Amino acid sequence: MRAPLVVLVSAGLASAHFGIEYPVWRADSLNNESYSQYIFPCAGVPTDLANGNRTDWPATGGSLSLDLHHPWSYIYINIGLGDNVTNFNYSLTPSFLNETGKGILCLDHLPLPVDLAPSDGQHATIQVVAGGKSGSALYNCADITFRTNATITNYGNGNCTTSEGVSYQVVVEQTNTTSSASDASPTASGAASTATGAGSLSSVNAPVLTSVVAMAMVFMYGMSS
Numbered sequence: 006m007r008a009p010l011v012v013l014v015s016a017g018l019a020s021a022h023f024g025i026e027y028p029v030w031r032a033d034s035l036n037n038e039s040y041s042q043y044i045f046p047c048a049g050v051p052t053d054l055a056n057g058n059r060t061d062w063p064a065t066g067g068s069l070s071l072d073l074h075h076p077w078s079y080i081y082i083n084i085g086l087g088d089n090v091t092n093f094n095y096s097l098t099p100s101f102l103n104e105t106g107k108g109i110l111c112l113d114h115l116p117l118p119v120d121l122a123p124s125d126g127q128h129a130t131i132q133v134v135a136g137g138k139s140g141s142a143l144y145n146c147a148d149i150t151f152r153t154n155a156t157i158t159n160y161g162n163g164n165c166t167t168s169e170g171v172s173y174q175v176v177v178e179q180t181n182t183t184s185s186a187s188d189a190s191p192t193a194s195g196a197a198s199t200a201t202g203a204g205s206l207s208s209v210n211a212p213v214l215t216s217v218v219a220m221a222m223v224f225m226y227g228m229s230s
């Protein structure tokens with residue numbers, strides 16, 4: 006009786022973590038036991054230049070859709086140039102995402118950092134890092150080709166829909182040390198005024214957090230887990 010139970014439990018663990026819905030991920034790391042999402046940088050999935058998935062993606066930034074299976078995640082999205090990327094030195098989330106809920110998270114337009122201006126046909130890899138409890142991190146990658154004629158509506162138009170119950174907040178480091186207590190409220194006007202930069206990330210943006218609130222939320226998560 007014990008052996009089947011163990012199999013069921015480990016299958017349950019394997020189906021947790023997260024998947025990349027778009028652009029097509031390098032491989033399904035959820036259902037292949039030779040991969041582990043705990044392995045940096047791409048879940049142990051090697052680059053396959055000849056036969057691997059590679060998606061045309063807008064040279065000005067495009068859509069990203071994740072299938073998240075945990076109650077919450079801190080999400081970081083990085084990009085590196087080349088065929089066999091080992092250095093993911095561009096961040097698409099200079100302010101990381103504090104995500105809540107299980108299901109699809111669609112970011113319909115991830116802008117590129119200003120110092121990244123890829124040429125048509127340039128290869129790159131998107132790395133998604135999902136931070137969880139106790140500082141654990143999960144990794145998945147999607148290989149892309151930057152295309153100047155690709156548009157975000159290639160995927161974003163109608164296909165990129167965030168599940169009900171899935172939301173996120175952009176965690177912004179507040180460097181203004183003179184902030185009053187009122188800035189700590191997510192609905193305070195002081196917090197809302199910092200949302201300009203993050204507002205272009207996605208239409209589902211919630212109010213930007215100040216660091217005070219962010220730390221309070223980290224504390225709350227710590228208490229509840």
Ligand SMILES: [Cu+2]
Pocket residue numbers: 018020021022023074075
């Ligand atoms: Cu998991």
